[in-house]
Amino acid sequence: MKRTRIDFAPPGLRRTLFRAPPRLVFLAPAVLALCIPALFMGQRYLEQQEELRVLEAALAARSAPPPVAAPAAPAVAVSPAQAGAVNAAILQLNLPWRDLAAALGDATPDTIALLALEPDAKRRTVRISAEARSSDEMLAYITRLQAEEWFSSVVLLRHEVMEQDPNRPLRFQVSVQWEAS
Amino acid sequence: MPRLHFAPSMPRLGQALRIGVAANGLALVKASRLFGGAPLALSEQPLDLFAPDALAVGLPMLFADLPVRGWPVSVVLADELVRLWQVTPPPGATRMGDLEAAAALRFQHLFGASSADWKISADWDALDPFLAAAAPTALLDALAAAAREHGFHLVEVGPQFVAAMNAWRRERRSGAWFGLVHGGVLSLAAYEGRKLAAVRSSPIPAGADRDWLESHVAREALRVGIARPERLQLCGAAPAAWASSPGRLKFACSLLEQIDDWSELARLARTGVTA
Numbered sequence: 001m002k003r004t005r006i007d008f009a010p011p012g013l014r015r016t017l018f019r020a021p022p023r024l025v026f027l028a029p030a031v032l033a034l035c036i037p038a039l040f041m042g043q044r045y046l047e048q049q050e051e052l053r054v055l056e057a058a059l060a061a062r063s064a065p066p067p068v069a070a071p072a073a074p075a076v077a078v079s080p081a082q083a084g085a086v087n088a089a090i091l092q093l094n095l096p097w098r099d100l101a102a103a104l105g106d107a108t109p110d111t112i113a114l115l116a117l118e119p120d121a122k123r124r125t126v127r128i129s130a131e132a133r134s135s136d137e138m139l140a141y142i143t144r145l146q147a148e149e150w151f152s153s154v155v156l157l158r159h160e161v162m163e164q165d166p167n168r169p170l171r172f173q174v175s176v177q178w179e180a181s
Numbered sequence: 182m183p184r185l186h187f188a189p190s191m192p193r194l195g196q197a198l199r200i201g202v203a204a205n206g207l208a209l210v211k212a213s214r215l216f217g218g219a220p221l222a223l224s225e226q227p228l229d230l231f232a233p234d235a236l237a238v239g240l241p242m243l244f245a246d247l248p249v250r251g252w253p254v255s256v257v258l259a260d261e262l263v264r265l266w267q268v269t270p271p272p273g274a275t276r277m278g279d280l281e282a283a284a285a286l287r288f289q290h291l292f293g294a295s296s297a298d299w300k301i302s303a304d305w306d307a308l309d310p311f312l313a314a315a316a317p318t319a320l321l322d323a324l325a326a327a328a329r330e331h332g333f334h335l336v337e338v339g340p341q342f343v344a345a346m347n348a349w350r351r352e353r354r355s356g357a358w359f360g361l362v363h364g365g366v367l368s369l370a371a372y373e374g375r376k377l378a379a380v381r382s383s384p385i386p387a388g389a390d391r392d393w394l395e396s397h398v399a400r401e402a403l404r405v406g407i408a409r410p411e412r413l414q415l416c417g418a419a420p421a422a423w424a425s426s427p428g429r430l431k432f433a434c435s436l437l438e439q440i441d442d443w444s445e446l447a448r449l450a451r452t453g454v455t456a
Contacts, residue, residue, distance in 0.1 A: 001353040004304045004346050006314045008321050008338035009256075018253050018336035022195055022214040 091121040100126060100178065103150040112141045115171070125177045127157070131169040135159070138172050145176060153177045198223075198252045198333070200243070201341075201450030202320070203259035203364075204230045207243045208446035212454045220454045222447040223247060230262070236323040240331065250332035256324055256339075257452050260361075260368055263340040264299070264315045265380045266291050274307050284313045302339075310377050312370070314340050337453075342368050342380070344453030345416050349437050351455075357412035358398070362419040363452075364445055367397070371405050379405040394423050395431050418448065 159172035195215025206227040303313035
């Protein structure tokens, strides 16, 4: 005959466990015994998964196209003389012409006639050839050049009176060094 | 009854306590569900259950110094405290509510009172007649409060007759009537084939013999309107003379239990433990 299920006890976990057939307890060792191999199999499965992941990564790395190596720049032998020339040319090209011209324009009065400008980028100097009517004007001009902030030193190299010229102008050369910017 | 040794403070695997609750007292029994150990009567406490706070006072006296905290406890309610009846499910019942309403209506019809103060539990069946039981809500609440106070787990609360039916369900034969003898009362579950037809209780008069039993069964069969059974299976403290004696058999009567020296209260608590 089937069980008559009449029970006034409040429902709960303990009641459910109590109602379970007591013989189920004898199944517990069997369930545990099944769990142990399952545990090992689960662990093996995880290890195999990890191994598979590593293999897949290796395979992917192997089958991927080799990375494009940048072509090596051809080695060009440059002699010291050539290098010096190139550097000198670059320095010349990098000459601050605009600043130099502006500074000279500011410092040169109408009474001074500029004849030649010979910049030397390596030494950061410029040789100025000019003419003045008198030595006072020349000295005044040199003083004005010295007052310019852009120039660090102003040196009078030589001066002479041009006798063959009827106006007898005073021709002189000044070497000016500018500040490294 | 002398107090017996109760060493383990923690419940062992498969062991449980059983409390028998009757109108005149309480009893505590330890039983093993798992390894087939014999039940052990621990203590008894006579009291008047209808006195106010009877359980709140009686249970601590029943437990005394027994450590019941954490134990699963089954409570067996004496049949005089509960009401048992048979419910025929309404035709076309589709929901649980239909069955509950049918049980409540039948309760009101049989006992003439509303089921408001009673908690109904039944072996619900939408097709065949089923057994329903009602227990006083106040008694169930008092038991739940005691469980909280003493820290034990109420895992089963049921009538003694239902506990006996379940305990002997493997020995019961289809079509046989089932009876419980306890406290001078014979409770009978009348079956028609496999279907439960009625549950009836009646006091056993002094000196009742096999003839009384046969006439009683015949009377009950007439009252319920079914044929007399071919077999009656009785448990509890049934007189040995009721067992079938060859020669004058109207129906076979088998006694599932023998009378032993257990007290009535302890037998109540023990009901439901299969030997």
